[in-house]
Amino acid sequence: MKKLINTPDTLVDEELAGMAAAHADLIRIEAPNVIVRKDAPRQGKVGVISGGGSGHEPMHGGFVGLGMLDAACPGAVFTSPVPDQMLAATKAVSGGAGVLHIVKNYTGDIMNFEIAAELAGAEGIDVEAVVMADDVAVKDSLYTAGRRGVGGTVLAEKIVGAAAEAGADLATVKALCQKVQDNVRSMGMALTSCTVPAAGKPTFDIGDDEMEIGIGIHGEPGRERRKLATADEITEALATPILDDMPFQKGDRVLAFVNGMGGTPLIELYVVFRKLHEIVAGRGITIERNLVGNYITSLEMAGCSITLLKLDDELVRFWDAPVHTPALRWGV
Amino acid sequence: MKKLINTPDTLVDEELAGMAAAHADLIRIEAPNVIVRKDAPRQGKVGVISGGGSGHEPMHGGFVGLGMLDAACPGAVFTSPVPDQMLAATKAVSGGAGVLHIVKNYTGDIMNFEIAAELAGAEGIDVEAVVMADDVAVKDSLYTAGRRGVGGTVLAEKIVGAAAEAGADLATVKALCQKVQDNVRSMGMALTSCTVPAAGKPTFDIGDDEMEIGIGIHGEPGRERRKLATADEITEALATPILDDMPFQKGDRVLAFVNGMGGTPLIELYVVFRKLHEIVAGRGITIERNLVGNYITSLEMAGCSITLLKLDDELVRFWDAPVHTPALRWGV
Numbered sequence: 186m187k188k189l190i191n192t193p194d195t196l197v198d199e200e201l202a203g204m205a206a207a208h209a210d211l212i213r214i215e216a217p218n219v220i221v222r223k224d225a226p227r228q229g230k231v232g233v234i235s236g237g238g239s240g241h242e243p244m245h246g247g248f249v250g251l252g253m254l255d256a257a258c259p260g261a262v263f264t265s266p267v268p269d270q271m272l273a274a275t276k277a278v279s280g281g282a283g284v285l286h287i288v289k290n291y292t293g294d295i296m297n298f299e300i301a302a303e304l305a306g307a308e309g310i311d312v313e314a315v316v317m318a319d320d321v322a323v324k325d326s327l328y329t330a331g332r333r334g335v336g337g338t339v340l341a342e343k344i345v346g347a348a349a350e351a352g353a354d355l356a357t358v359k360a361l362c363q364k365v366q367d368n369v370r371s372m373g374m375a376l377t378s379c380t381v382p383a384a385g386k387p388t389f390d391i392g393d394d395e396m397e398i399g400i401g402i403h404g405e406p407g408r409e410r411r412k413l414a415t416a417d418e419i420t421e422a423l424a425t426p427i428l429d430d431m432p433f434q435k436g437d438r439v440l441a442f443v444n445g446m447g448g449t450p451l452i453e454l455y456v457v458f459r460k461l462h463e464i465v466a467g468r469g470i471t472i473e474r475n476l477v478g479n480y481i482t483s484l485e486m487a488g489c490s491i492t493l494l495k496l497d498d499e500l501v502r503f504w505d506a507p508v509h510t511p512a513l514r515w516g517v
Numbered sequence: 518m519k520k521l522i523n524t525p526d527t528l529v530d531e532e533l534a535g536m537a538a539a540h541a542d543l544i545r546i547e548a549p550n551v552i553v554r555k556d557a558p559r560q561g562k563v564g565v566i567s568g569g570g571s572g573h574e575p576m577h578g579g580f581v582g583l584g585m586l587d588a589a590c591p592g593a594v595f596t597s598p599v600p601d602q603m604l605a606a607t608k609a610v611s612g613g614a615g616v617l618h619i620v621k622n623y624t625g626d627i628m629n630f631e632i633a634a635e636l637a638g639a640e641g642i643d644v645e646a647v648v649m650a651d652d653v654a655v656k657d658s659l660y661t662a663g664r665r666g667v668g669g670t671v672l673a674e675k676i677v678g679a680a681a682e683a684g685a686d687l688a689t690v691k692a693l694c695q696k697v698q699d700n701v702r703s704m705g706m707a708l709t710s711c712t713v714p715a716a717g718k719p720t721f722d723i724g725d726d727e728m729e730i731g732i733g734i735h736g737e738p739g740r741e742r743r744k745l746a747t748a749d750e751i752t753e754a755l756a757t758p759i760l761d762d763m764p765f766q767k768g769d770r771v772l773a774f775v776n777g778m779g780g781t782p783l784i785e786l787y788v789v790f791r792k793l794h795e796i797v798a799g800r801g802i803t804i805e806r807n808l809v810g811n812y813i814t815s816l817e818m819a820g821c822s823i824t825l826l827k828l829d830d831e832l833v834r835f836w837d838a839p840v841h842t843p844a845l846r847w848g849v
Contacts, residue, residue, distance in 0.1 A: 187708040187709060187725070187728075187745060187819060188708070188748075188785060189708070189748045189751060189781060189785035189786070189788060189789055189820075189821060190747070190748050190785060190788055191747045191748050191749055191788065192747075196784065196788065197784075199748075199787075199788045199791050200784045200785075200787040200788055200791075201787075202791045203786075203787030203788055203789070203790040203791030203794070203809075204787050206790060206791055206794040206804075207787065207790050207794075207807050207809050239784060240782075240784065242782060242783040242784045242787075243783055247783070376519040376520070376521070377519060393519070396519075413519060415522070415523045415524075416520075416521045416522050416523050416531075417523055419521060447780075447782045447783075448779075448780045448782075448817055448819075449521060449817065450572075450574060450779045450780075450814055450816050450817050451574040451575055451579070451779075451811070451814070452528065452529075452532045452571060452572065452574045452816070453520060453521035453522060453532075454521070454535075455531075455532040455533075455535030455536050455539065455574075456521060456522055456523065456528065456531045456532055456535055457521055457535070458535040458538060458539050459531050459532075459534045459535030459538055462535070462538040462539075472538075475539050477535075477539050477843075479783070479811070482782055482783070484782050484784070485780055485781065485782050485819065487519060487780075487817065488521075489521060509847075511809075514846060514847050515841075515846050515847075515849070516849070517847070517848070
């Protein structure tokens, strides 16, 4: 295992210390493993929180700041955060207008966010939750009943965060997050495994001439193990199930998100975006906004995922709204 | 070789097509392998250009846009661009106020930019050049007489681009770039090799328990091959030669840049930043600005580099100025 770490046990703590040192203008570490927007709580604003296992950086901690998340709860690598963390985050960002939990659909995350919501409710904080489940690859998975929550979560956090920043109430913010979930689809693939530091060896074995189509963000099995193919063939293999699922239709406007899994260089992600643009245009669909880069990763896994979000004017407006976080910034 | 590509021969063209599709609001492809700011040429503005081999993305093409570069010339992977490209870029951005070439110190880049400058001069365009040579690892290198140009180039492009955007004349812009070069120092390391697509095999062999300290951005040998160490020890091994070189002194204000080589996840870069912050503070030096992420990469190499730039009020002001490029954006 070759990694820039000290010990697996101290990795997340040391990462958070580094984030706090680098981004003291944006965030603070409120409690162990709770990253909070520096000016939280903001009175009268709906708090927006997400969380999940570490190892997917910059998600979620890199999205805490103006116009996006009010707090993030990172667990150990690929391990759900605990209810105490989520409760601490919920209390830290509660400004009297309620708190939305954006939860990726993994059994541990769902259960722990539910417990935290109950505990917060007992302390008089209104909590609502939306479950993101945008991965079309598999119906059920290793850690999931139903579809996994993947790249669509990044887009939901940006859009919902903008609405909360603009003063929308809890019901409106929740409905908007559900709207994103209803209109977003994703699928990923891997060329290599990643290595969880505490495990010390690759999560799965894969041949030098093989790839995994439909991979999960923790290296969970996908749809099929195939022989290595060209970037264009891989892009087709990801885009087609996404386009066919909702389905996306001629005349649709979309946000196209090509995400790197952590170990794939940007030069390759643009090759994928090029082909995706061609495929989508070929169906009479317009890419109105895009995002290309590493935003929801699986440690150093090589591979990519594609996410398409069907847009309307409301979603475009909130996507374009100012954001200032460690990992995503514009308009400010 | 596992990569998201179609063929090595078409890789750069396809990447540029992807960039053009994703960032049509910011850039256009002016000539083969010449990325130009969409609104170039801007009359009365000094044009700022850089270029070099591909494989270091987002550098340089990702830095074309408002407040940074006017054009970038990507060569084949790890191969200098040709004079014709640089000439085309120079002419495309010439708005009558002259053009600055920011050149990383590699023999091929230097020679070809010099030829392009002569050709542009013959067409009546004033061209000046500044050579970036900030890598303290080695005195001479595989492709270099003198120090290599590495991470300091990213900072120079941002700062110089802001000055040109603000209307500074060619002599001022050149002097500012030289000031950045005089005040910036870098060093990198690698845990793994990268694989140049056309070669199809790793650039160098390295043991499972080894690392290369002082690596170049093309995988050139560094200072020494050592046994794998902790992130804290590695950070010390990079920071100490940088701090001692200029030397940086108590009371200095610096921009600290922790850069990923392409295959190292962000979670690890923050662990490095944490230790760097501690080391620098221990010497009575203040990190006033920072940048953490993948900005000057070596394909999928695992590793990182550290760059420190000594700041003054002028450099801070230009660093903070608005920028809007595919890879770096704030204030707009």
